[in-house]
Amino acid sequence: MGVGMVGEAHVPMLPAPPSVVWRATVNGRLEELLAPSNAILLDVLRDRVGQLGVKRGCDLGTCGCCAVLIDGEPRLSCMTLAGDVAGAAITTVEGLADGHHLAPIQACFAEHGGSQCGFCTPGFLVTAQALLDRTTNPSASEIAEAIEGNLCRCTGYQPIIDSIKAAAEVLRGEAERAEPRTMPHADPHPAGQDEPILPPGHAR
Amino acid sequence: MMLTPPFNLHHPTTVDEACALAARLLEEGRPFDWVAGGTDLLPNYKWHIETKPDVISLARIEGLDAIETDRIGCMVRLHDLAISEVAHPLIATAASKVASSLIRRSATLGGNLCLDTRCFWFNQSEDWRRSIDWCHKADCGSGAECRVIPNQNTLCVATYQGDLAPSLLVLNATVELIGPSGARTLPLRDFFQLDGITRNVLKPGEFLLMVHLPEDAAKRRGAYRKLRVRESWDFPEAGVAASWVPGDVSSLRLASTGLESIPGVHDALVADHGDWTLPEGRRELAEAVKGAVKPVNNTALPPRYRKAMVSVLAARAMGDLMEEV
Ligand SMILES: Cc1cc2nc3c(=O)[nH]c(=O)nc-3n(C[C@H](O)[C@H](O)[C@H](O)COP(=O)(O)OP(=O)(O)OC[C@H]3O[C@@H](n4cnc5c(N)ncnc54)[C@H](O)[C@@H]3O)c2cc1C
Ligand code: SF4
Ligand code: FES
Ligand code: FES
Numbered sequence: 001m002g003v004g005m006v007g008e009a010h011v012p013m014l015p016a017p018p019s020v021v022w023r024a025t026v027n028g029r030l031e032e033l034l035a036p037s038n039a040i041l042l043d044v045l046r047d048r049v050g051q052l053g054v055k056r057g058c059d060l061g062t063c064g065c066c067a068v069l070i071d072g073e074p075r076l077s078c079m080t081l082a083g084d085v086a087g088a089a090i091t092t093v094e095g096l097a098d099g100h101h102l103a104p105i106q107a108c109f110a111e112h113g114g115s116q117c118g119f120c121t122p123g124f125l126v127t128a129q130a131l132l133d134r135t136t137n138p139s140a141s142e143i144a145e146a147i148e149g150n151l152c153r154c155t156g157y158q159p160i161i162d163s164i165k166a167a168a169e170v171l172r173g174e175a176e177r178a179e180p181r182t183m184p185h186a187d188p189h190p191a192g193q194d195e196p197i198l199p200p201g202h203a204r
Numbered sequence: 205m206m207l208t209p210p211f212n213l214h215h216p217t218t219v220d221e222a223c224a225l226a227a228r229l230l231e232e233g234r235p236f237d238w239v240a241g242g243t244d245l246l247p248n249y250k251w252h253i254e255t256k257p258d259v260i261s262l263a264r265i266e267g268l269d270a271i272e273t274d275r276i277g278c279m280v281r282l283h284d285l286a287i288s289e290v291a292h293p294l295i296a297t298a299a300s301k302v303a304s305s306l307i308r309r310s311a312t313l314g315g316n317l318c319l320d321t322r323c324f325w326f327n328q329s330e331d332w333r334r335s336i337d338w339c340h341k342a343d344c345g346s347g348a349e350c351r352v353i354p355n356q357n358t359l360c361v362a363t364y365q366g367d368l369a370p371s372l373l374v375l376n377a378t379v380e381l382i383g384p385s386g387a388r389t390l391p392l393r394d395f396f397q398l399d400g401i402t403r404n405v406l407k408p409g410e411f412l413l414m415v416h417l418p419e420d421a422a423k424r425r426g427a428y429r430k431l432r433v434r435e436s437w438d439f440p441e442a443g444v445a446a447s448w449v450p451g452d453v454s455s456l457r458l459a460s461t462g463l464e465s466i467p468g469v470h471d472a473l474v475a476d477h478g479d480w481t482l483p484e485g486r487r488e489l490a491e492a493v494k495g496a497v498k499p500v501n502n503t504a505l506p507p508r509y510r511k512a513m514v515s516v517l518a519a520r521a522m523g524d525l526m527e528e529v
Contacts, residue, residue, distance in 0.1 A: 038209070038213055059206050075306060083215060
């Protein structure tokens with residue numbers, strides 16, 4: 001074991017953690033990859049699986065930007081050990097839409113100003129979807145409780161609450177879903193020649 | 205982004221396997237931590253606070269997540285406790301006030317009881333802590349002083365800010381601990397141990413397996429009041445739980461959290477004071493609870509305010525008990 005310096009004191013340097021095979025279903029696709037034993041789910045989803053919709057905000061559990069559905073439940077990927085959820089079905093914001101048709105919650109966020117700068121939006125969409133999966137008639141306090149762990153610095157929250165209520169109405173069949181203002185794109189994220197080539201393992 | 209420190213994560217699937225693994229690591233002189241939901245351990249690890257080369261996860265062990273009226277497994281998630289119809293209503297209420305709905309879906313009962321103590325000189329990044337030349341709790345071998353009570357490096361007064369302990373204390377819960385040298389059960393009030401570094405009586409290799417509730421707990425009516433900065437997810441800056449067997453004035457129990465390195469049990473004060481079912485008696489008893497706690501300046505709100513609020517919270521919690529069911 002090597003010895004490194006921290007302040008005045010000598011502390012032993014720790015060996016790199018071993019790699020283990022990590023398998024899980026991410027947005028309906030089986031992923032199988034080698035990840036270090038200490039991997040955090042957020043890092044695996046972003047850097048290895050390539051789901052960049054999972055945002056790293058605080059990395060400490062306070063902002064909700066990193067929320068994903070794990071077996072249908074909204075949880076913080078920055079505070080989840082990848083190894084603890086191996087084998088689970090994980091849904092990120094990328095998995096909400098049906099192909100290139102936005103889910104009602106996404107269309108309503110766009111329509112009602114639920115998203116401004118957009119950084120918090122993936123987390124809100126995922127937590128709101130989990131709420132709507134449980135009930136299509138959420139009360140004001142149920143909405144407040146569902147999004148209490150998500151921070152937004154732009155909207156002031158009311159447009160987000162309006163968006164969730166509107167999506168609930170669509171899901172109850174009481175309202176038509178808004179027509180998208182722009183043409184849906186068959187593949188908004190082409191991974192082809194135009195994409196910059198990044199070193200393996202980083203921001204892929 | 206913060207770099208997760210290197211560690212080897214283990215996943216035992218039975219309690220016996222966990223104990224055997226703990227025994228083996230201890231024998232080999234490899235320090236380790238338990239991890240349950242990780243909502244307390246992982247932020248501290250990302251800040252490189254007291255990281256260990258091995259971490260044993262309790263997540264894959266079968267059968268630790270059962271909720272029954274008289275016992276609750278250590279891996280029960282706070283979300284499940286909060287919505288449970290089986291758990292005592294006081295425990296469900298207290299669980300619903302922990303952190304945010306997102307965090308409660310990972311956070312566990314065992315992790316809440318074994319929560320590390322907190323201090324604003326300590327829950328900081330490694331660079332930040334290096335810039336103040338560390339502190340006694342995580343001194344990196346420097347022999348640093350405590351920043352809250354200076355000129356000494358023998359006592360850490362970091363604050364215990366777990367929400368569930370006071371409610372379980374006023375229901376007279378016991379805890380079952382298990383480790384390589386077997387199982388033992390003790391009252392929850394004897395589980396916590398000063399100071400902010402020691403935290404509790406867990407021996408190396410031991411973990412908290414189960415919380416047991418006595419038969420009389422079901423007869424008790426309880427209340428929990430919590431002071432926090434933001435209602436959405438902040439830690440308790442002070443918290444008071446109360447319970448009684450309705451009709452029996454002498455059965456009142458009071459406990460507090462968020463004020464010292466361990467939760468406080470204030471039952472002795474109840475015996476020394478008059479009839480708390482009257483507003484005057486409640487005020488007196490609440491003042492006595494306030495007198496019994498000594499918060500220090502290491503959380504978000506100043507200690508004088510937290511202390512003043514203890515008597516408010518205690519009086520309100522007792523008031524809640526008086527309300528019609
Ligand atoms: C933003 C934020 C807000 C929070 N707000 C609150 C709050 O309001 N109230 C509150 O009480 N907490 C709060 N917490 C802290 C934490 O989420 C909870 O206390 C939670 O219950 C901890 O459980 P866990 O399973 O995640 O613990 P872990 O992080 O897994 O473990 C915590 C500690 O206990 C040890 N441990 C875990 N399980 C056991 C066991 N069975 N036996 C022995 N040791 C064990 C671990 O080694 C570790 O030291 C908050 C955390 C965050 C990030
Ligand atoms: S109370 Fe003192 S020793 Fe303990 S964490 Fe805070 S500064 Fe460090
Ligand atoms: S990045 Fe996970 S909660 Fe902020
Ligand atoms: S839209 Fe900018 S943070 Fe929410």
